[in-house]
Amino acid sequence: MAVVSEKGAARVNPSVPVPSLPPSERPPPDPAPAPPAGRIHVAAEGFSVFYADVEAVRSVTLAIPQGRVTAIIGPSGCGKSTLLRAINRMNDLIPGCRVSGRLTLDGEDVYGPQIDVTALRQRVGMVFQKPNPFPKSVFDNVAFGPRIHGIRGRSQLEAVVERSLRRAALWGEVQDRLHENALGLSGGQQQRLCIARALAVQPELLLMDEPTSALDPIAASRIEDLIDELRGEYTVIIVTHNMQQAARVSDLTAFMYMGELVEFDATSRLFTSPAQARTQDYITGRFG
Amino acid sequence: MQRGSRELVDRAFTGVGLVSIVLLAAALLTLLGPIVLRGLGAFVFRGTVEHRRVLLEQFGRGDTEEVQRELAAARAAREPVYDMIAAFEREMKQAGPAERRAMGESLDGLKAALRELLGPLPGDPDPPLLRLRFGQTRWDRALVKLQSVLWREQYDYSDPTVMGRKVLVPRADEFRGTALEPLFDRLPAELEAMLRPRWTVYWGFLFDRSRDAHFFGGIWAELLGTVYLTVGAVLFAVPMGVASAIYLVEYAREDSRPVRLLRTCISTLAGVPSIVFGLFGLAFFINTLHVSSSKSVLAGSLTLAILILPLVIRSAEEALRAVPHTYKEASLSLGAGRWRTVATVILPAALPGILTGVVISMGRAAGETAPIIFTAAVSVGQPLALWEVFSRPTPALPWNIYNLCSEHQAVDEIRHVQYGMVLTLVALVLLLNSAAIFIRARISGRLRG
Amino acid sequence: MQGIISRAWLAGLAVMAAAGAAGAEGSGPTEIVIDGSTTVGPIAKAFAEYYMKEHPGVSITISESGSGNGAKSLINGVCQIAAMSRFMHDTEVKAAVEKQILPVPHAVAIDGIALVVHPGNPVKDLKLEQIRDIYAGRITNWSQVGGPNTKIVVIGRESNSGTFESFQLLVMKGEKTGPSVESVGSNGAIRQRVQSTPAAIGYVGLGFVDRTVKPLMVNGVSCERQAVMTGRYPVCRPLFLFTSGYPELGSHLHALVTLHLHKKGQEIVEALGYVPLTDY
Numbered sequence A: 001m002a003v004v005s006e007k008g009a010a011r012v013n014p015s016v017p018v019p020s021l022p023p024s025e026r027p028p029p030d031p032a033p034a035p036p037a038g039r040i041h042v043a044a045e046g047f048s049v050f051y052a053d054v055e056a057v058r059s060v061t062l063a064i065p066q067g068r069v070t071a072i073i074g075p076s077g078c079g080k081s082t083l084l085r086a087i088n089r090m091n092d093l094i095p096g097c098r099v100s101g102r103l104t105l106d107g108e109d110v111y112g113p114q115i116d117v118t119a120l121r122q123r124v125g126m127v128f129q130k131p132n133p134f135p136k137s138v139f140d141n142v143a144f145g146p147r148i149h150g151i152r153g154r155s156q157l158e159a160v161v162e163r164s165l166r167r168a169a170l171w172g173e174v175q176d177r178l179h180e181n182a183l184g185l186s187g188g189q190q191q192r193l194c195i196a197r198a199l200a201v202q203p204e205l206l207l208m209d210e211p212t213s214a215l216d217p218i219a220a221s222r223i224e225d226l227i228d229e230l231r232g233e234y235t236v237i238i239v240t241h242n243m244q245q246a247a248r249v250s251d252l253t254a255f256m257y258m259g260e261l262v263e264f265d266a267t268s269r270l271f272t273s274p275a276q277a278r279t280q281d282y283i284t285g286r287f288g
Numbered sequence B: 001m002q003r004g005s006r007e008l009v010d011r012a013f014t015g016v017g018l019v020s021i022v023l024l025a026a027a028l029l030t031l032l033g034p035i036v037l038r039g040l041g042a043f044v045f046r047g048t049v050e051h052r053r054v055l056l057e058q059f060g061r062g063d064t065e066e067v068q069r070e071l072a073a074a075r076a077a078r079e080p081v082y083d084m085i086a087a088f089e090r091e092m093k094q095a096g097p098a099e100r101r102a103m104g105e106s107l108d109g110l111k112a113a114l115r116e117l118l119g120p121l122p123g124d125p126d127p128p129l130l131r132l133r134f135g136q137t138r139w140d141r142a143l144v145k146l147q148s149v150l151w152r153e154q155y156d157y158s159d160p161t162v163m164g165r166k167v168l169v170p171r172a173d174e175f176r177g178t179a180l181e182p183l184f185d186r187l188p189a190e191l192e193a194m195l196r197p198r199w200t201v202y203w204g205f206l207f208d209r210s211r212d213a214h215f216f217g218g219i220w221a222e223l224l225g226t227v228y229l230t231v232g233a234v235l236f237a238v239p240m241g242v243a244s245a246i247y248l249v250e251y252a253r254e255d256s257r258p259v260r261l262l263r264t265c266i267s268t269l270a271g272v273p274s275i276v277f278g279l280f281g282l283a284f285f286i287n288t289l290h291v292s293s294s295k296s297v298l299a300g301s302l303t304l305a306i307l308i309l310p311l312v313i314r315s316a317e318e319a320l321r322a323v324p325h326t327y328k329e330a331s332l333s334l335g336a337g338r339w340r341t342v343a344t345v346i347l348p349a350a351l352p353g354i355l356t357g358v359v360i361s362m363g364r365a366a367g368e369t370a371p372i373i374f375t376a377a378v379s380v381g382q383p384l385a386l387w388e389v390f391s392r393p394t395p396a397l398p399w400n401i402y403n404l405c406s407e408h409q410a411v412d413e414i415r416h417v418q419y420g421m422v423l424t425l426v427a428l429v430l431l432l433n434s435a436a437i438f439i440r441a442r443i444s445g446r447l448r449g
Numbered sequence C: 001m002q003g004i005i006s007r008a009w010l011a012g013l014a015v016m017a018a019a020g021a022a023g024a025e026g027s028g029p030t031e032i033v034i035d036g037s038t039t040v041g042p043i044a045k046a047f048a049e050y051y052m053k054e055h056p057g058v059s060i061t062i063s064e065s066g067s068g069n070g071a072k073s074l075i076n077g078v079c080q081i082a083a084m085s086r087f088m089h090d091t092e093v094k095a096a097v098e099k100q101i102l103p104v105p106h107a108v109a110i111d112g113i114a115l116v117v118h119p120g121n122p123v124k125d126l127k128l129e130q131i132r133d134i135y136a137g138r139i140t141n142w143s144q145v146g147g148p149n150t151k152i153v154v155i156g157r158e159s160n161s162g163t164f165e166s167f168q169l170l171v172m173k174g175e176k177t178g179p180s181v182e183s184v185g186s187n188g189a190i191r192q193r194v195q196s197t198p199a200a201i202g203y204v205g206l207g208f209v210d211r212t213v214k215p216l217m218v219n220g221v222s223c224e225r226q227a228v229m230t231g232r233y234p235v236c237r238p239l240f241l242f243t244s245g246y247p248e249l250g251s252h253l254h255a256l257v258t259l260h261l262h263k264k265g266q267e268i269v270e271a272l273g274y275v276p277l278t279d280y
Helices: A006-010 A080-087 A117-123 A138-148 A154-167 A187-200 A217-230 A243-249 A267-272 A277-283 B003-043 B049-059 B064-094 B097-118 B139-150 B171-175 B183-195 B220-251 B257-271 B274-288 B297-322 B325-333 B338-367 B386-390 B397-406 B411-448 C002-021 C041-054 C067-075 C090-098 C128-136 C162-172 C187-196 C225-230 C252-257 C263-271
Strands: A040-051 A054-065 A069-073 A097-105 A124-127 A205-209 A235-239 A252-257 A260-266 B044-047 B151-156 B165-170 B198-201 C031-036 C059-063 C081-084 C103-117 C153-157 C182-184 C200-205 C236-244
Touching: A040 A080, A040 A235, A054 A080, A054 A235, A054 A252, A069 A080, A069 A217, A069 A243, A080 A097, A080 A205, A080 A235, A117 A124, A124 A187, A138 A154, A138 A187, A154 A187, A187 A205, A187 A217, A187 B325, A217 A235, A217 A243, A243 A267, A252 A267, A252 A277, A260 A267, A260 A277, A267 A277, B003 B044, B003 B411, B044 B139, B049 B064, B064 B097, B064 B183, B097 B139, B097 B171, B139 B151, B139 B171, B139 B183, B151 B171, B165 B171, B171 B183, B220 B257, B220 B297, B220 B338, B220 B397, B220 B411, B257 B297, B274 B297, B297 B338, B297 B386, B325 B338, B338 B397, B338 B411, B397 B411, B397 C187, B411 C187, C031 C041, C031 C067, C031 C252, C041 C059, C041 C081, C041 C103, C041 C252, C041 C263, C067 C081, C067 C090, C067 C162, C067 C236, C081 C252, C090 C103, C103 C162, C103 C187, C103 C225, C103 C263, C128 C153, C128 C162, C153 C162, C153 C187, C162 C200, C162 C236, C182 C187, C187 C200, C236 C252
Parallel strands: A054 A260, A069 A235, A069 A252, A124 A205, A205 A235, C031 C059, C031 C081, C153 C182, C153 C200
Antiparallel strands: A040 A054, A040 A097, A252 A260, B044 B198, B151 B165, C081 C236, C103 C200, C103 C236
């Protein structure tokens, strides 16, 4: 059942090498990236993350607008996943991890002393690299989040589950199998289930850590379609290894290298005429 | 390594593995074979009319009319024997004093052997002990007793340099020419008619109480006691053990001193000899805490619980650690607190491993003797009702097997009971272990989708 | 649904309680714990079975952990009857009195301690001094006492046993047993060792002598009813049931410890192979 997205034609075709202007004809690099339009959802100011003594994220300053899809790219070990996980404080699970600087969600410092971490995680959902549905039924997976946050009534839960599954473009395939074990679904279906599960608690922000790297191309393409549909209603930050995916899917892209934020710009500009030489080298494949 | 020698090593390794498995299977068969075969003898045997009489008179089971009919027929078959004895006694009266004494001695010996075989002779006073009121209930024992009627064991001390040799002297020789001489031909021929053996399946062995120190009846008190002790031990150990495991896996900081000390304590507890647990249970639960005024199932269960606690903790910990880390991440990222994550995601996923560990611990607790000697087990006692477990002791399979095999007054008479108890205990443990495997397979299947 | 279940529970509990209360004439506690000697064990078991048949509401449990442990249990208040095959030591009596327990002995039977050997052993008769020498380790070979040339395997009891203490008193006259004496835990264990070891010698209560072992004559007196009852057999002792104070008249405990005064009790004792106190 191959589904070819019709939006694919409008995207930049990554197999054609992007011609770059000779250095003399390039416009001078912007000293500070222009703040993108719209309300800022997540902002980092001089934010660093340390694993014991190793500085995995070095003093990053970044402003992510609301309602857009922002991609974070970079080579392995550049700190992009660490930065992502810092937003919903999943790094707290790692012993010896500490932060410095400021990271705010809607202006509120995420690491402030008054913050209720569970409430934070309800506002900020996460989808992981390898699909990880619970070993429960499809229904119980999606209903897990709402149940935590107080929704108990059967009919209410059913409504939430259906809405989330529709949003994740999975309803048609599982509506007859709601009470079967979620582990019986295919890889792509499981990942969409995880997205539905994350959406069920109605977060404002969705963090996706390499969501398609464990999936086959057709399943990956469906996830990308889904991200497209979520744009506007949700803010999405997606970390990806796959530059072409970032180019297809995101409005804004941040390039990180060795823990530092090298460049942050609109996707089309970053991929056609990046301001930094390192960015240029990365996207042309000189390293990475 | 060269290819040839590599293949040789591979094949040798496979061979060693196969040989080990074969040896293990052989050892298991050698161990279990006799247990099963002889133990089954307690349940399935050729039972005589005396057995049916016991069931009717002592346990109220069986068809009264039929048993009466059989008894009448058996008595009819025995009449000639008793007549011969009466005739001999008349002959005795005719004899001179010395002869009479010798005849009397021979007769006493014969009568004693006959009583063991057929039960009280006519004219005997009513025996005070139950075991003396019936003849042999099992045909295999009856045949053994028949031998002691027909033969007398004597020892030949003729050679002073060695220990005497056992010699079997036919008892018939003592009665040559008397009225009793034909008895020794008649008895083996007619014994079947006198005892009327029939293949019997005696399920009552499990469910009847024992009568007269296990001479008759079954092992219900012991079986029930073992069940109470095992279930009690699990009820105490599992909540404590699983909670400890959750603490160690989810909440404890690995590198802190107190946690490392805790782990050392748990490992040490696992290595303590079981007799020490028994003494500890006596000293602590009974003499200090006074959980009961004397031995009781409660004290025994508590002691057994401490014995199996390290097992439960260890298997629960392994099961919890085996749950993929990703479930925890997913749950936390959805806004679940730590406790909710443990309770609704991690525990259910670890359930097969925990249950397996619990059931294996049950098997261990069921078979332990030393912890219950001082805290719960008695040689003789009634099967307990549920509310009596808090204050009363009980017989239990492991302890009573030892007791019956060594301290009983008539060990040879109740061999079948000993084997039956061993089979019951082994079967119980095997059943529990099979249940563990079954549960694990069922639930893992469900978890794997 | 809930209502029906809880009502069923209540009904069930009521039935069980009624069943427990029924059939208990006599008064006083209906749970009696007996602990002590393995020699007295068979008598205690037979008495208990007989009494429980007559009074179905009474429950008697019996442990056989040795005379010494029986005394300890009585002193600690863990049991109501201590079955002992010896009298209490002064230390035990002192400990009992300190805990406000007055130990009262009830002698229920006489027991002869039979010296047993394997039936293949030609030796029939030993003097008391010879037995002492054997157990002290001075006589080591059967040939020294009229048997074949085989090393004697000496089997005795462990120190918490009343039979052991009686043996020490009556045969060893206080002398310690030799280092190579094997200690086993019960009468049954001695019998098992002796019946399977041709060169063994051991001592058991008279009730444990059967066809598989051969009792020796001591000083020419064989160990049987008349000789034991009159004291001609040198190694005999009474068997006791100790209670704390004299049991309340009319209670089940009282009936149990006076069972031997009835003809039935003495018949049971004799049928078990022990010697009754009197020619009843």
